[in-house]
Amino acid sequence: MSKPQKITETSLIQRNETKFLASALGEEIVMMNTDNGDYIGVNSVGSDIWNLLTEPTRVDELVTKVGELYDADEAQLKTEINEFVQRMLKQDMIVVTG
16 A cells, blocks of 8 residues: 555646556446455546546646536535545555656
């Protein structure tokens, strides 16, 4: 696992394609950690976030992009995305690039 890092609104994050193989399964994505063989399933919203992280993206830009896809309260969306990003970091699904 990665060392704990603090992710802020201005952190640049990107999906960790060197450690995960991903495959679409309907609207969801199933990923396998190539280091340990663990599988992770991600729902449709998580799949959209994963797909948005092909290039380094600031967390606040990610919130804006997801907000364009879903009709949701901005404060709640920000909170939920920040929590999801922290879980992704803990599982090495993303890397902080800046």
